[in-house]
Amino acid sequence: MADELKHLTVGTILSQAEYEAIGGHVFDSQAQGDILYASSTTQLSRLGKDANATRALTNTGTNNNPVWAQIDLTNGVTDTLPVANGGTGATTLTDKAVLISQDSGTDTLGSVALTTSGQVIIGGSSGPAAATLTAGSNVTITNGDGSISIAASGGIDSLADDTTPQVGGSAGLDLQAQLLVGNGGTTGIAISANGEVTMAAQPAVFANAPTDNNETGNGSTHTIIWSTEIYDRNADFDGASTFTAPVTGIYHIAVLCYLVGVTTAGVRANLNIVASNRTINLAFGAGIMRDGDGGIAYNAAIDMDMDTSDTLTIGIRVQNESSDVVDINANSHLSVRLAA
Secondary structure (H helix, E strand, C coil): CCCEEEECCCCCCCCHHHHHCHHHEEECCCCCCCEEEECCCCCEEEECCCCCCCCEEECCCHHHCCEEECCCCCCCCCCCCCHHHCCCCCCCCCCCEEEECCCCCCCCCEEEECCCCCCEEECCCCCCEEECCCCCCCEEEEEECCEEEEEECCHHHHHHHCCCCEECCCCCEEHHHHCCCCCCCCCCEEECCCCCEEECCCCEEEEECCCEEEEECCCCEEECCCCEEEEEECCCECCCCCEECCCCEEEEEEEEEEEECCCCCCCEEEEEEEECCCEEEEEEECHHHCCCCCCEEEEEEEEEEECCCCEEEEEEEEECCCCCCEEECCCCEEEEEECC
């Protein structure tokens, strides 16, 4: 019968030496690597070798006879594979959890359960832990099953919709009166849909002088009256001669003073920018600069520091005329605005 053990010279009478000879017994179809096993209580049989790598001898053949097979990890091993050998060192794991390492690189792996909506793993000196994000000022957090939504509350949109926004509670700064964003209001800061920014309460004045006759010439200093207002944002100009700073800051001042009636005798003129902190005196040659009709224009622009409630006026003086024969022409202008 195939694969059974037999004597090499079947049918002859054997001596004891022949019977015990190493080469005297063979398998049918014998090959290198074959294994002898008892296939029954009366029969020895051959198990041919398996040429595939990493095969083990198992008892999974018929009637638990040995066969070559790969190790079944579901029931063919025992004990727990440690981390040092590529395992986890654990026999059970927590449901709905993530694996974490412990203090030592070879300790049994641990697990952190994530069973609450919105939980995330947060690192720390004590090791990873499950936690949820904490909402803050003007920030809301909505946790879902497998999701986290973070939204900003307040901001530009709510300021535009809120007609009585406050900073610091009901007793704090009234944003409606002081700061309007996105609604094109008439006070504070307004931002248009295209992003243009205007500040309706930002101090800014533009005014013209009427024609004033015989105001200077023989050394008299005349404070110019700017009685024709083009605009006066924040109502800081008195409609006559004086601008009053509503807040401490840097103010840009521009003046154009047009004089008429200057003769060759008026050899010198002074344009004075008079503020509480300082006076800027600008001197010009008068008679030699006049036009054929005795007209001359002086202009100046300067940035000046002003404190709250400081005042600003503009003075003009022409010297050496026989009398005050010089007029202030209506083409004279004053511009003042808060720059910074």
